[in-house]
Amino acid sequence: MKNNNIKKLLEFERPLLELYQKLEELKEVSASGKMDMNEEIRMMEKRIRSLRRDIFSKLTPIQIVQVARHMQRPTTLDYISLIFEDFVELHGDRNFSDDPALITGIARLNGQAVVVLGHQKGKTTKENLARNFGMANPEGYRKALRVMRIAERYEKPIISLIDTPGAYPGIGAEERGQAEAIAKNLREMAELTVPFIAIITGEGGSGGALGIGMGNRVLILEFAIYSVISPEGCASILFRDAKRANAAAVAMKITAKDLLQLGIVDEIIKEPIGGAHNDPELAASFLKSAIIKHLKPLLSLSHRELIADRYNKYRKMGIYLEE
Amino acid sequence: MSIHDWFKRKKETKEAVYVRERLDIPGNLWVKCYKCGQAIFAKDLEATLKVCPKCNYHFKLTAGERLKQITDKKSFKEIDPHIKSKNFLNFTDSKSYTKRIEDAELKSSLSEAIITGTGKMGGAAAALGIMDFSFMGGSMGSVVGEKVTRLIELAVEKKIPVIIFSSSGGARMQEGIMSLMQMAKTSAALGRLRENGLPYISVMTDPTTGGTSASYAMLGDINIAEPGALVGFAGPRVIEQTIRQKLPPGFQRSEYLLEHGMLDMVCERKKLKGTLTRILKWFHEK
Numbered sequence: 115m116k117n118n119n120i121k122k123l124l125e126f127e128r129p130l131l132e133l134y135q136k137l138e139e140l141k142e143v144s145a146s147g148k149m150d151m152n153e154e155i156r157m158m159e160k161r162i163r164s165l166r167r168d169i170f171s172k173l174t175p176i177q178i179v180q181v182a183r184h185m186q187r188p189t190t191l192d193y194i195s196l197i198f199e200d201f202v203e204l205h206g207d208r209n210f211s212d213d214p215a216l217i218t219g220i221a222r223l224n225g226q227a228v229v230v231l232g233h234q235k236g237k238t239t240k241e242n243l244a245r246n247f248g249m250a251n252p253e254g255y256r257k258a259l260r261v262m263r264i265a266e267r268y269e270k271p272i273i274s275l276i277d278t279p280g281a282y283p284g285i286g287a288e289e290r291g292q293a294e295a296i297a298k299n300l301r302e303m304a305e306l307t308v309p310f311i312a313i314i315t316g317e318g319g320s321g322g323a324l325g326i327g328m329g330n331r332v333l334i335l336e337f338a339i340y341s342v343i344s345p346e347g348c349a350s351i352l353f354r355d356a357k358r359a360n361a362a363a364v365a366m367k368i369t370a371k372d373l374l375q376l377g378i379v380d381e382i383i384k385e386p387i388g389g390a391h392n393d394p395e396l397a398a399s400f401l402k403s404a405i406i407k408h409l410k411p412l413l414s415l416s417h418r419e420l421i422a423d424r425y426n427k428y429r430k431m432g433i434y435l436e437e
Numbered sequence: 438m439s440i441h442d443w444f445k446r447k448k449e450t451k452e453a454v455y456v457r458e459r460l461d462i463p464g465n466l467w468v469k470c471y472k473c474g475q476a477i478f479a480k481d482l483e484a485t486l487k488v489c490p491k492c493n494y495h496f497k498l499t500a501g502e503r504l505k506q507i508t509d510k511k512s513f514k515e516i517d518p519h520i521k522s523k524n525f526l527n528f529t530d531s532k533s534y535t536k537r538i539e540d541a542e543l544k545s546s547l548s549e550a551i552i553t554g555t556g557k558m559g560g561a562a563a564a565l566g567i568m569d570f571s572f573m574g575g576s577m578g579s580v581v582g583e584k585v586t587r588l589i590e591l592a593v594e595k596k597i598p599v600i601i602f603s604s605s606g607g608a609r610m611q612e613g614i615m616s617l618m619q620m621a622k623t624s625a626a627l628g629r630l631r632e633n634g635l636p637y638i639s640v641m642t643d644p645t646t647g648g649t650s651a652s653y654a655m656l657g658d659i660n661i662a663e664p665g666a667l668v669g670f671a672g673p674r675v676i677e678q679t680i681r682q683k684l685p686p687g688f689q690r691s692e693y694l695l696e697h698g699m700l701d702m703v704c705e706r707k708k709l710k711g712t713l714t715r716i717l718k719w720f721h722e723k
């Protein structure tokens with residue numbers, strides 16, 4: 115458990131390492147029964163919490179990117195099991211294959227029947243290979259659309275969880291129309307007659323994220339990011355040096371706070387101290403209340419109102435000068 | 438790849454730069470084909486609609502050249518010429534975005550990467566969007582997204598079809614996430630066009646990739662591409678880096694996309710106006 119805590123530490127959390135080691139020592143002494151260290155342990159845990167809160171209140175954009183990509187960050191399947199009941203996964207796009215990088219299904223949220231879908235990353239290298247690191251192929255986007263249509267036919271809201279580095283850039287993906295699959299989803303999502311909530315839970319990677327992300331409401335977790343290109347990609351193209359990802363992350367305004375300010379997201383969902391991976395249950399409970407809160411007003415809207423609401427939301431996006 | 442190939446590739450790239458530079462200088466008498474190296478008399482190239490007479494390579498067209506080739510004389514009426522980009526993120530890489538916009542305006546003599554308006558082809562009216570690669574690689578930011586959306590809304594109002602000529606590397610990174618949102622905005626507008634029973638013809642020219650291909654460029658009722666155009670989602674370099682393999686010959690070119698069912702046709706430039714007119718007239722028929 116303690117070792118696990120240390121293993122999860124990111125580079126900028128190094129100051130915590132020493133405290134964790136001390137905590138471990140205290141616990142050992144305490145466990146050996148020589149001395150009662152309970153008070154000291156409590157104090158040390160308190161110090162860790164407060165230092166962690168301190169560190170996380172001052173993260174730079176590129177550090178937030180690291181949290182968003184943390185290997186132990188809760189995945190879509192984690193959130194599904196923590197938030198939803200009666201989940202039944204649905205597979206396949208009915209054309210070519212089933213995409214394990216994007217999962218879809220039917221479930222209940224607080225008793226309400228919903229469709230839930232999202233990108234699926236792995237937590238180990240083996241899992242990530244099986245899930246293609248959460249990078250969906252055209253089949254994933256087509257499966258998502260198929261299941262959204264089921265939601266529409268049976269008047270169920272759609273909850274979409276976004277966590278992907280981007281749509282997969284591979285030969286097969288191009289052959290089978292990655293661009294077409296995403297473009298079609300955008301057009302069709304705009305016209306869905308059911309409430310649609312999208313939440314960026316980790317990495318919101320460009321078109322691969324937007325391809326399942328045109329919600330009536332778009333929410334974002336505190337340490338998630340949403341970006342038109344990865345900071346590394348932007349750095350290598352515009353700054354001519356992939357190592358300048360830091361500068362690119364700052365310049366592109368990809369953090370939850372920036373996105374709220376730009377009007378891209380409707381609300382930032384708080385994460386537990388130290389990020390969602392430090393307390394997945396608590397993170398899930400914050401996420402659940404936010405979804406329920408935003409879903410409620412949408413449930414009373416008519417088909418027409420839902421479409422208009424969504425159209426107007428995206429119609430307004432863009433900043434330009436007009437003489 | 439042998440060492441000889443490596444040298445050859447490098448030479449070609451240099452040549453490409455040379456040709457591009459030459460093309461940008463007006464008054465040049467001779468132009469060298471980017472693909473086959475054939476020296477072409479500039480006047481002849483104009484007569485062939487900027488297609489190499491030897492190898493059929495389709496040179497990139499400016500929006501102005503495209504308009505002239507496609508629309509009936511004096512039929513084009515531009516809309517929204519005064520919407521301009523703004524550096525709202527205060528984005529600066531090696532240059533500030535503000536400076537990049539100014540440079541692009543000078544280089545292309547355009548105010549943005551797309552011209553929109555209404556025009557006629559063989560007498561048939563359509564709402565036309567024509568992208569220009571020379572303005573920041575035809576990248577789509579707020580202005581391109583807004584102009585495309587307004588164009589589609591105008592078409593709905595006037596009950597006319599939409600034709601968009603794409604030439605774009607994708608979303609404009611200098612506008613961050615806002616450029617991504619233009620994909621949503623334009624695609625939603627196309628949904629409305631469709632609801633209103635109006636057709637949309639997408640013409641993809643070299644290159645059409647990234648956010649542009651993953652939104653309005655791929656959504657045509659009819660998808661057309663010019664021969665040899667690079668069309669795809671991810672750029673070839675990104676794919677090569679990801680899969681660490683060489684890409685098959687012809688990959689992501691129009692002919693390859695036609696073979697894989699993504700296009701209705703690959704249409705040579707000299708037949709483009711006639712083809713579009715025929716299609717427009719078919720749709721116009723009651």
